Amino acid sequence: MEQLIASLADGLLLGFVYGLAAMGLTLIFGVMDVINLAHGPIIALGMFAMFFISGATGMGLNPYLALVIIAILGLLFGVCIYFIAVHRVLNAPHLSSLLSTFSVNMMIIGVGTAILTTTPRNLVFSIGSISLGPVTLLGTRLVAALIAILVAALLYLFLYRTQPGKAIRAVSNNRAAAELMGIPSTQTLALSFGIGTMLASIAGGLIATFFSFTILAGGVYELKSFVIVVLGGLGNPTGALLGGLILGGLEGIAPVFMPVSWVPVIEFVLFVVILMVRPTGLMGGGR
Amino acid sequence: MTTNGAVLEVKNVSSGYGEVQILWDVSLNLERGKLTSLVGANGVGKTTLMRTVVGLLKPSKGQVNFNGSDITRISAHAKASQGLVLVPEGRQLFTDMTVFENLEMGAFTGRAKENYKQNLERVFEMFPRLKERRDQKSGTMSGGEQQMLAVARGLMAQPEVLMIDELSLGLAPFLVLDLFEILRRLKDEGLTMLLVEQNVQMALAVSDYAYVLNEGQVELEGPSREVAKNEDVRKAYLGI
Numbered sequence: 262m263e264q265l266i267a268s269l270a271d272g273l274l275l276g277f278v279y280g281l282a283a284m285g286l287t288l289i290f291g292v293m294d295v296i297n298l299a300h301g302p303i304i305a306l307g308m309f310a311m312f313f314i315s316g317a318t319g320m321g322l323n324p325y326l327a328l329v330i331i332a333i334l335g336l337l338f339g340v341c342i343y344f345i346a347v348h349r350v351l352n353a354p355h356l357s358s359l360l361s362t363f364s365v366n367m368m369i370i371g372v373g374t375a376i377l378t379t380t381p382r383n384l385v386f387s388i389g390s391i392s393l394g395p396v397t398l399l400g401t402r403l404v405a406a407l408i409a410i411l412v413a414a415l416l417y418l419f420l421y422r423t424q425p426g427k428a429i430r431a432v433s434n435n436r437a438a439a440e441l442m443g444i445p446s447t448q449t450l451a452l453s454f455g456i457g458t459m460l461a462s463i464a465g466g467l468i469a470t471f472f473s474f475t476i477l478a479g480g481v482y483e484l485k486s487f488v489i490v491v492l493g494g495l496g497n498p499t500g501a502l503l504g505g506l507i508l509g510g511l512e513g514i515a516p517v518f519m520p521v522s523w524v525p526v527i528e529f530v531l532f533v534v535i536l537m538v539r540p541t542g543l544m545g546g547g548r
Numbered sequence: 549m550t551t552n553g554a555v556l557e558v559k560n561v562s563s564g565y566g567e568v569q570i571l572w573d574v575s576l577n578l579e580r581g582k583l584t585s586l587v588g589a590n591g592v593g594k595t596t597l598m599r600t601v602v603g604l605l606k607p608s609k610g611q612v613n614f615n616g617s618d619i620t621r622i623s624a625h626a627k628a629s630q631g632l633v634l635v636p637e638g639r640q641l642f643t644d645m646t647v648f649e650n651l652e653m654g655a656f657t658g659r660a661k662e663n664y665k666q667n668l669e670r671v672f673e674m675f676p677r678l679k680e681r682r683d684q685k686s687g688t689m690s691g692g693e694q695q696m697l698a699v700a701r702g703l704m705a706q707p708e709v710l711m712i713d714e715l716s717l718g719l720a721p722f723l724v725l726d727l728f729e730i731l732r733r734l735k736d737e738g739l740t741m742l743l744v745e746q747n748v749q750m751a752l753a754v755s756d757y758a759y760v761l762n763e764g765q766v767e768l769e770g771p772s773r774e775v776a777k778n779e780d781v782r783k784a785y786l787g788i
């Protein structure tokens with residue numbers, strides 16, 4: 262029982278971080294109907310950015326300060342990807358944007374593998390742990406979860422309380438009407454894509470504070486993001502956090518009852534079942 | 549400024565959707581401070597003309613001048629920030645956003661923000677219903693309330709020219725009267741407007757000047773009173 266609670270708690274902490282990554286994916290989908298297949302490599306780039314900015318062989322900056330830089334780089338990178346690979350295929354059939362973001366995926370992985378190799382890296386970083394009764398929480402995971410919650414809250418405030426955030430919702434809701442009201446929809450879409458990749462790269466940076474990684478590591482989290490997004494409802498950022506918690510909790514509990522290698526199987530069974538039974542997600546979904 | 553006092557000049561515009569040409573050499577002028585109406589049967593190209601003027605569609609030929617400068621090629625949002633505002637057919641509200649947020653988005657441009665407070669007070673005074681419903685999601689309101697919001701959102705944009713596509717389509721008669729009353733008031737305040745309206749009789753009664761569009765071409769134009777007397781118009785649109 263104690264072990265169950267401990268691993269559930271651990272899973273939930275990770276769940277917040279998964280949820281943050283998924284939020285990036287679902288925001289982009291909700292706003293522009295594009296499934297960003299470069300999501301995984303962007304997460305991996307977030308990990309490497311963390312490695313180079315705060316690693317012992319890198320600049321050695323505090324990882325949580327490094328996150329600010331990673332966020333800015335992620336935003337800028339996303340805006341670039343938008344103009345290079347997404348903008349021109351926005352009104353084309355869905356397959357076009359899938360292929361073009363997949364190309365971005367392949368390019369990042371190709372260049373990344375050539376430069377960074379696939380030797381696992383890790384950040385030697387620890388801030389201790391705290392014990393609550395039978396449960397011992399690793400400090401890095403606890404802080405990561407708190408940061409994920411904070412970023413999610415900031416995203417919510419941005420989308421619902423600020424002018425550019427509301428413009429994103431307006432463009433997402435009705436692009437032509439937004440243009441008629443003087444909202445520059447192309448810039449707004451680029452910003453949305455930038456924020457989506459920013460969230461993914463922050464998640465990557467956080468994961469790097471406790472797991473080892475290679476340039477290919479993003480793939481796993483991309484798949485998790487898909488499961489979460491389906492759980493929470495496509496295009497629904499708040500649902501993504503809940504979906505992350507469900508997935509994290511599941512990952513925490515499942516290994517207590519079965520071999521770890523079964524966990525992804527369970528996840529994808531869940532994925533398929535949700536798609537069949539409740540395709541709009543558990544929370545209703547943005548669309 | 550142009551010599552004839554036209555705020556908006558549409559000159560020999562042809563436009564359409566891809567290969568399909570809908571408008572053929574359409575010209576139209578809006579006099580400053582006047583209410584101009586554009587009438588014609590369903591499917592003759594009124595909406596296409598509106599969309600072309602505001603920049604949602606690119607004309608294949610012709611020119612659109614606003615305050616004397618050529619704005620044919622600039623984007624829709626840039627036109628809106630110059631004060632050329634369209635209340636589109638079918639309302640096109642931000643249905644997932646509240647009434648208040650719709651009004652805020654109406655006031656997105658710099659010129660609109662300068663007058664945000666007065667405009668907000670004004671539209672709430674014109675449409676008290678919207679004030680009552682300010683925190684309701686706009687998509688959940690009745691058709692009439694949605695149309696009020698669409699007009700109010702347009703007014704929040706501080707238009708120099710307000711174009712309204714199908715003001716009264718599908719609304720209950722008493723609401724139609726209310727909206728026409730608002731229109732008259734805006735006209736008295738000196739706002740330049742272009743009205744597309746399927747209720748031809750009311751449109752001609754309220755407007756100063758009218759254009760009749762048929763099969764993508766201007767068939768007839770003139771002071772509304774004269775257009776209303778035209779035999780063909782009376783037969784075709786007024787059922788007389």
Ligand SMILES: Nc1ncnc2c1ncn2[C@@H]1O[C@H](COP(=O)(O)OP(=O)(O)O)[C@@H](O)[C@H]1O
Nearest residue numbers: 565568570588589590591592593594595596597
């Ligand atoms: N998005 C579109 N794509 C192709 N054809 C269209 C589109 N919208 C309208 N049309 C066609 O253009 C013509 C004019 O339509 P429209 O401008 O909406 O007329 P009106 O507003 O006068 O009723 C119609 O024949 C209509 O079928």
Ligand SMILES: [Mg+2]
Nearest residue numbers: 594595637714
């Ligand atoms: Mg129409």
